[in-house]
Amino acid sequence: xxxxxxxxxxxxxxxxxxxxxxxxxxxxxxxxxxxxxxxxxxxxxxxxxxxxxxxxxxxxxxxxxxxxxxxxxxxxxxxxxxxxxxxxxxxxxxxxxxxxxxxxxxxxxxxxxxxxxxxxxxxxxxxxxxxxxxxxxxxxxxxxxxxxxxxxxxxxxxxxxxxxxxxxxxxxxxxxxxxxxxxxxxxxxxxxxxxxxxxxxxxxxxxxxxxxxxxxxxxxxxxxxxxxxxxxxxxxxxxxxxxxxxxxxxxxxxxxxxxxxxxxxxxxxxxxxxxxxxxxxxxxxxxxxxxxxxxxxxxxxxxxxxxxxxxxxxxxxxxxxxxxxxxxxxxxxxxxxxxxxxxxxxxxxxxxxxxxxxxxxxxxxxxxxxxxxxxxxxxxxxxxxxxxxxxxxxxxxxxxxxxxxxxxxxxxxxxxxxxxxxxxxxxxxxxxxxxxxxxxxxxxxxxxxxxxxxxxxxxxxxxxxxxxxxxxxxxxxxxxxxxxxxxxxxxxxxxxxxxxxxxxxxxxxxxxxxxxxxxxxxxxxxxxxxxxxxxxxxxxxxxxxxxxxxxxxxxxxxxxxxxxxxxxxxxxxxxxxxxxxxxxxxxxxxxxxxxxxxxxxxxxxxxxxxxxxxxxxxxxxxxxxxxxxxxxxxxxxxxxxxxxxxxxxxxxxxxxxxxxxxxxxxxxxxxxxxxxxxxxxxxxxxxxxxxxxxxxxxxxxxxxxxxxxxxxxxxxxxxxxxxxxxxxxxxxxxxxxxxxxxxxxxxx
Amino acid sequence: xxxxxxxxxxxxxxxxxxxxxxxxxxxxxxxxxxxxxxxxxxxxxxxxxxxxxxxxxxx
Numbered sequence: 001x002x003x004x005x006x007x008x009x010x011x012x013x014x015x016x017x018x019x020x021x022x023x024x025x026x027x028x029x030x031x032x033x034x035x036x037x038x039x040x041x042x043x044x045x046x047x048x049x050x051x052x053x054x055x056x057x058x059x060x061x062x063x064x065x066x067x068x069x070x071x072x073x074x075x076x077x078x079x080x081x082x083x084x085x086x087x088x089x090x091x092x093x094x095x096x097x098x099x100x101x102x103x104x105x106x107x108x109x110x111x112x113x114x115x116x117x118x119x120x121x122x123x124x125x126x127x128x129x130x131x132x133x134x135x136x137x138x139x140x141x142x143x144x145x146x147x148x149x150x151x152x153x154x155x156x157x158x159x160x161x162x163x164x165x166x167x168x169x170x171x172x173x174x175x176x177x178x179x180x181x182x183x184x185x186x187x188x189x190x191x192x193x194x195x196x197x198x199x200x201x202x203x204x205x206x207x208x209x210x211x212x213x214x215x216x217x218x219x220x221x222x223x224x225x226x227x228x229x230x231x232x233x234x235x236x237x238x239x240x241x242x243x244x245x246x247x248x249x250x251x252x253x254x255x256x257x258x259x260x261x262x263x264x265x266x267x268x269x270x271x272x273x274x275x276x277x278x279x280x281x282x283x284x285x286x287x288x289x290x291x292x293x294x295x296x297x298x299x300x301x302x303x304x305x306x307x308x309x310x311x312x313x314x315x316x317x318x319x320x321x322x323x324x325x326x327x328x329x330x331x332x333x334x335x336x337x338x339x340x341x342x343x344x345x346x347x348x349x350x351x352x353x354x355x356x357x358x359x360x361x362x363x364x365x366x367x368x369x370x371x372x373x374x375x376x377x378x379x380x381x382x383x384x385x386x387x388x389x390x391x392x393x394x395x396x397x398x399x400x401x402x403x404x405x406x407x408x409x410x411x412x413x414x415x416x417x418x419x420x421x422x423x424x425x426x427x428x429x430x431x432x433x434x435x436x437x438x439x440x441x442x443x444x445x446x447x448x449x450x451x452x453x454x455x456x457x458x459x460x461x462x463x464x465x466x467x468x469x470x471x472x473x474x475x476x477x478x479x480x481x482x483x484x485x486x487x488x489x490x491x492x493x494x495x496x497x498x499x500x501x502x503x504x505x506x507x508x509x510x511x512x513x514x515x516x517x518x519x520x521x522x523x524x525x526x527x528x529x530x531x532x533x534x535x536x537x538x539x540x541x542x543x544x545x546x547x548x549x550x551x552x553x554x555x556x557x558x559x560x561x562x563x564x565x566x567x568x569x570x571x572x573x574x575x576x577x578x579x580x581x582x583x584x585x586x587x588x589x590x591x592x593x594x595x596x597x598x599x600x601x602x603x604x605x606x607x608x609x610x611x612x613x614x615x616x617x618x619x620x621x622x623x624x625x626x627x628x629x630x631x632x633x634x635x636x637x638x639x640x641x642x643x644x645x646x647x648x649x650x651x652x653x654x655x656x657x658x659x660x661x662x663x664x665x666x667x668x669x670x671x672x673x674x675x676x677x678x679x680x681x682x683x684x685x686x687x688x689x690x691x692x693x694x695x696x697x698x699x700x701x702x703x704x705x706x707x708x709x710x711x712x713x714x715x716x717x718x719x720x721x722x723x724x725x726x727x728x729x730x731x732x733x734x735x736x737x738x739x740x741x742x743x744x745x746x747x748x
Numbered sequence: 749x750x751x752x753x754x755x756x757x758x759x760x761x762x763x764x765x766x767x768x769x770x771x772x773x774x775x776x777x778x779x780x781x782x783x784x785x786x787x788x789x790x791x792x793x794x795x796x797x798x799x800x801x802x803x804x805x806x807x
Binding site: 099102103106107110111114115118122135138141142145148149 | 749752753756759760763766767770771774775777779780
């Protein structure tokens with residue numbers, strides 16, 4: 001942990017668990033599969049490094065190591081030594097690094113673009129003029145001018161390609177920069193040679209155009225990557241690198257966020273993030289808890305109220321008192337899980353990477369073959385054809401096809417409160433055909449009760465009993481009071497109301513002017529004493545000595561005896577029905593598996609129109625049920641609370657835990673629902689299927705593009721400038737196609 | 749056609765000027781946060797025309 005603390009500027013999050021430390025950081029310059037392999041190989045050589053995972057789409061490196069054998073600094077230095085600059089993931093430092101990267105890239109594009117236009121203007125004359133119509137001195141002069149402009153473009157704007165290729169060659173791998181750098185070098189050297197020699201073709205315009213289009217394509221990729229790279233986009237907000245802590249004398253000091261411990265008072269600026277679960281110290285605050293609840297709405301909080309870590313203070317500057325250390329907060333757990341997911345790579349991407357790796361070697365061989373063939377047939381066309389082949393092939397589209405789609409889908413779901421904690425979870429989710437739902441806490445809202453049954457113990461009917469209960473509870477602040485509120489009839493007058501704390505309410509009921517029901521002889525005008533509440537409290541008044549017939553319930557009784565028992569039970573979450581419907585519409589069969597009583601499960605089953613439900617299942621029984629389903633060849637998604645349903649979640653093909661607070665950190669599930677929006681899980685199934693569709697489209701597109709473009713280039717049918725556009729466009733199509741996933745509005 | 753020997757170097761100077769001004773614009777953050785200026789009027793403290801977008805980022 002010491003290494004992580006000293007280098008906290010680089011590694012954003014790090015857990016030391018059982019002799020393991022983990023850090024996730026971004027690395028500048030990761031572009032292709034070969035880059036990720038070189039990082040993995042370089043770190044593999046460091047003793048004590050247990051696991052390395054590199055995600056190309058998000059440029060993230062996730063390293064696990066044994067702190068007793070090596071330090072984070074060594075790891076970061078190794079990564080830097082391999083040619084990749086480690087970057088912090090969030091906070092000001094990351095933003096500065098991103099901005100610097102963007103600016104440099106923009107300058108490179110700008111220089112290449114201006115140079116491209118000028119070179120084209122100058123050499124155009126040489127191209128169109130018949131040889132005898134242009135003075136050889138002028139033609140030579142124009143070529144020299146072209147060279148003068150191309151040189152700085154090549155050196156400044158083309159630098160990333162040469163640097164990338166150099167790193168690749170030094171690591172004895174073939175990245176996608178190798179063919180590009182080779183093409184640029186060949187074209188430039190040949191042009192300079194021909195200019196000095198005074199005869200032959202020059203390609204200065206092609207060189208500048210290559211650089212311009214390739215840089216522009218990379219720029220768009222970079223912006224998209226940066227956006228998905230910042231944790232801020234994935235979970236909605238980011239933790240600031242530093243916070244203002246209020247010292248004892250009232251002044252504030254800037255401290256790193258890691259240093260915040262429970263009990264610290266923090267000053268949060270307007271629009272700032274509340275970094276930890278905290279208590280509001282100011283009078284009033286307006287907070288946006290969309291990170292945790294998924295709902296972007298400003299909520300009012302008063303002094304002393306609990307604030308969730310990760311919410312935004314949208315009202316104004318406030319002071320909060322931290323309730324936990326940063327490491328123990330909800331947000332920290334969420335970020336750690338997200339980091340884990342984004343640091344790893346799904347299976348399908350690994351397969352594409354393997355293909356992409358052989359790709360560059362094949363391209364170089366093909367270019368050689370093209371040169372050889374054209375030298376025999378028509379030597380003058382050998383050079384442009386080879387250039388086109390080198391530039392037009394794009395292994396990048398192939399290796400980006402999957403990761404960008406996964407990143408886009410995860411980002412979209414994260415915004416709606418569903419975290420994907422494992423890289424291949426979405427891939428598995430797409431194949432799900434059965435969903436096993438727990439009832440308590442999943443389909444029903446934990447802690448929310450309703451009246452599920454009434455037993456009449458006296459002569460009143462149900463309507464009368466409810467009306468009297470409502471009248472008694474009219475001014476009570478007890479949570480149960482709300483259950484009766486809608487049965488209240490204002491005509492029933494209540495006097496001598498007495499709220500006996502924790503036991504119930506007692507009052508005299510005098511009927512209104514126009515009684516809506518007849519209480520018969522017992523309703524004397526002076527008013528009968530009634531009680532509502534716990535059994536012992538009510539039976540005391542009613543002089544009833546019988547043992548209570550039920551456990552959880554509210555009794556209503558008067559001096560004349562017990563009248564009614566209201567049975568309380570859980571109510572289904574409002575969105576449970578929509579969620580079940582969504583699953584069904586997607587062809588996923590819902591099955592309820594609960595440890596609860598048969599009647600309760602049956603009630604839920606009927607209410608939700610679910611065909612299959614199993615009650616009274618022990619954890620082992622749920623495990624068995626899932627095993628049976630899987631034996632039938634089904635792919636099971638299990639949804640439950642992370643704690644009790646642990647075994648069932650672990651056995652299913654994809655698991656989704658509904659969690660709150662720090663419990664989510666323990667959940668070993670693939671998906672994590674941070675709010676009550678059960679229907680988001682249905683949405684996730686749909687999104688994952690669309691994601692697989694996009695991945696297939698992307699892979700198909702990059703294969704078709706390469707298969708079509710390479711022969712055309714080899715036969716010299718593609719001018720070099722078009723090859724450059726084609727290559728950039730092929731990666732862009734893949735990236736933008738994936739962005740479609742994130743942009744799509746999910747059906748509510 | 750000999751005028752080309754004067755005009756083209758002149759245009760190269762112009763090219764240099766445009767590259768220089770583009771670099772200046774990028775370095776001072778003119779292309780960052782393109783919608784910030786448009787949101788300025790929603791800001792209670794008034795528009796930030798000399799504000800963080802240029803000064804802070806140029807550091």
